[in-house]
Amino acid sequence: MPSPETALSGEPESLLAVFGWYILASVLVIGFVTVSAMFLIWWERKVSAHMQSRLGPMRVGWHGWLQSIADALKLLQKENIIPARADRPVFWMAPVVVFIPAFLAYVCIPFGPRLIAEDLTIGLLYILAITSVAIVGIFMAGWASNNKYSSLGAMRTVAQMVSYEVPLLLSLLGVVILTQSLSMQTIVESQAGIWFIALQPLGFLIYITAATAEVNRTPFDIPEAESELVAGYHTEYSGMKFAFFFVAEYTNLFTIAAIATALFLGGWHGPLLPPVVWFLLKSYFIVFLLMWFRWTFPRVRIDQMIGLGWKVLIPLSFLNLILTSLVVLLLQGGSAGGVS
């Protein structure tokens, strides 16, 4: 697989190869993101239905598996509605600004031993940095809609995402200390013997809690609490623009699950089955867990939620960080002083 370094130093052929690879990777990721999001939407509806003793979509295809495709086709044909007093350019750009970071995060997700678009040395940091840009898109959507529900939803979303980004980052640092690397592949490879969930149980719990809040899912779905805010920041959106938000939401859901898999559940490691299958199985299990949460826990109040983030999760993640560093330092017996 050619890398940009060889392209910059090499001849025009390798440059072409690099572009070919980038285009191929983008097409693959776009395909995966779309299919995965449509599958997750269908799955969410099925899981929700079965947890409530319903059947969910049943009409379109076997057990309604074509339902998402039908919905996507319907959304494509919808009229493009923009509120009269909306800020048009910002209103148009917002879904794109939300979607692009969600899509770009896939550059560093390790689906298999060689199946990663680009194994950056700062992979984990890259994913966290790029996904934080989506907050801006949510703000744009809420502000441009010129609707009080949208604005309130956007402000709640941002308050929540900013609060929970801190414990999320801190909870992942424990794993980084153990592997001494930010590269996603190195992190997965160092879990060949033991999964980090065994070494970092507290980190995993903090991560799952913070991640649920990051993707605005119940019990932390205050930003789009339908009984208070209609639908939050995307209240005024319909048609394809709404679809962009929807796909981005489920893409982020999978990203969160993929990070959990790569950092805590051994990534693509597993017996018998091919690595990609293991990675997808584990990731979709985490997604299922988050869907399970939705029908198990009631929504928390906004002050309780912010309080939980700042007063419980952040101190706990600092504790986790200090304990991990201490153990690593003691085990290495002070020999890790320099750059290894």
Add this chain to the structure above:
Amino acid sequence: MTEPASLLAWIAFVCLVAVTVGSAVLVVTLRNLFHAVLALIASLLGVAGLYLMLLAEFVAAIHVLIYVGAVATLFLFVIMLTVRIDDAALRQSNRQVIPAIALCGAGLALLLAALLAAPWTPVEEIRPPGVQQIGHDMLTTYLLPFEVVSLLLLVALVGAVTLARREDQRT
């Protein structure tokens, strides 16, 4: 470096500079404050791209995480919480244009003087420092600046707590 690669790098550089400078101009000229912050974000992303071109991946990621993800978001938050901020009648500038130009001009002159006076030596091979190298240097060679920064953050933290508390007593 061969021709096409350096040409591509040049095109990328020009695009990034255009985004950075163009949006920076928009930041100070747009009448709508919300739009100005969005332009600022575009400018910050352009700067992150320039860092990437310098092979400083770590700095670029941190730049996006802190400036776009936190600082610019805070700006947007404040704007949305402020009443009538998007009112067209509201003046978005003050009368200190001339002192501002003078100060920026002086800063530019100083920077240019330093840049032109510096003895630049071209290096054969560029080896970007990894995260481990940066971490190591921060806790050895640059320990004092690192500690000063943490002191600054502590002051900001205490200040925020004090402000929040005062608000509490008043109500």
